Amino acid sequence: MRRLIGIAWLCCASAVNAGAQKYEPLAASVRAALHEAVSDSRPQVSSFKSPLEATNWLTEMSGRLARRIPDRNYRIDLLRSIHYEATRAGLDPHLVLGLIQVESAFRKYAVSTVGARGYMQVMPFWLKVIGRPEDNLFDMRTNLRYGCTILRHYLDIEKGDLYRALGRYNGSLGKPEYPNLVRGAWQSNWSYASPAGLAANAR
Numbered sequence: 001m002r003r004l005i006g007i008a009w010l011c012c013a014s015a016v017n018a019g020a021q022k023y024e025p026l027a028a029s030v031r032a033a034l035h036e037a038v039s040d041s042r043p044q045v046s047s048f049k050s051p052l053e054a055t056n057w058l059t060e061m062s063g064r065l066a067r068r069i070p071d072r073n074y075r076i077d078l079l080r081s082i083h084y085e086a087t088r089a090g091l092d093p094h095l096v097l098g099l100i101q102v103e104s105a106f107r108k109y110a111v112s113t114v115g116a117r118g119y120m121q122v123m124p125f126w127l128k129v130i131g132r133p134e135d136n137l138f139d140m141r142t143n144l145r146y147g148c149t150i151l152r153h154y155l156d157i158e159k160g161d162l163y164r165a166l167g168r169y170n171g172s173l174g175k176p177e178y179p180n181l182v183r184g185a186w187q188s189n190w191s192y193a194s195p196a197g198l199a200a201n202a203r
Contacts (some may be wrong), residue, residue, distance in 0.1 A: 020114050020172060021123045021150065026111025030153075035131045036169030037089075037149045044141070046078075047087040056195055059081070064189065068106045078106075080120075081141050089148035093157075096120075096161075096187030099169070102178070109138055139183070 001090050026034075061079050062072065067076040070120035082100070086093040103121040104110035116123050117137040126146055127133045154165040164184050167173035 005094065006032065019110070020116065021126070021169060022171045023125050023129070024187055026129065031129065031131065034129070038130050038132060038135075038145055044084050045150060046080075047084040053194065057192065060192060061190075065106065067068060078140060081144050085141070085144040086146045088154040091148055091183075094146075094190040095182070095186050096144075096151075097190040098182050098184075099147075099151070099166075101185045102181045108143075118143035118147075120144060122146045122150065126150065133140060140144075 010024045046054060048057065058076055058079055062075055065075050065079065066072075077148060079122045082096055088095040100106060100119050103116075104119050106119065108119060109117075110119070110121065111117055112121055114123070119140070120139050120143055122143060124137065127135055127137070128145075135146075137143050137146065141190065151165060151169055154168040155162065158164040159167065163176075164173060166179040170178040172178050
């Protein structure tokens with residue numbers, strides 16, 4: 001059943017006007033804050049509370065993502081990076097997984113009709129806005145850093161209203177289709193309750 005739901009959401013993703021964030025003039029202080037958030041070059045460390053939590057989560061999510069990304073090592077690296085960047089930005093990693101499914105269907109080199117790039121379909125104008133024109137939006141960690149930072153920015157603008165923040169992320173503020181797709185993908189394919197027992201065997 002989950003497989004059928006996943007295929008349905010994957011098909012819906014191609015119909016979405018992905019990654020159409022709209023340019024809006026930003027105050028210098030906001031630009032500076034976004035630049036600082038994206039430029040943080042500290043090494044990626046574990047964003048999990050314990051090795052057990054990491055093993056459980058990565059095992060479960062890796063199994064769900066295997067059909068889309070067969071390479072296990074790359075899949076685990078991507079999942080670790082999603083969890084790290086989402087947690088760093090104060091976002092639910094499962095929300096970010098749902099957003100990526102809708103935006104790019106987990107295609108690293110996806111490019112939308114309006115030029116948005118990568119897993120989280122980041123619009124290139126953000127490179128200039130944030131002041132880092134040399135950044136490569138097809139680089140996995142760079143794309144995730146930008147995408148999570150931008151979604152956090154929109155959540156802050158909308159005072160935590162996820163529906164409106166997702167609308168801004170997609171460039172469709174006020175329309176229900178995109179927020180509903182992301183919520184649906186999140187809840188149907190990426191919801192997760194931490195198990196109380198021992199970690200499952202790594203896949």
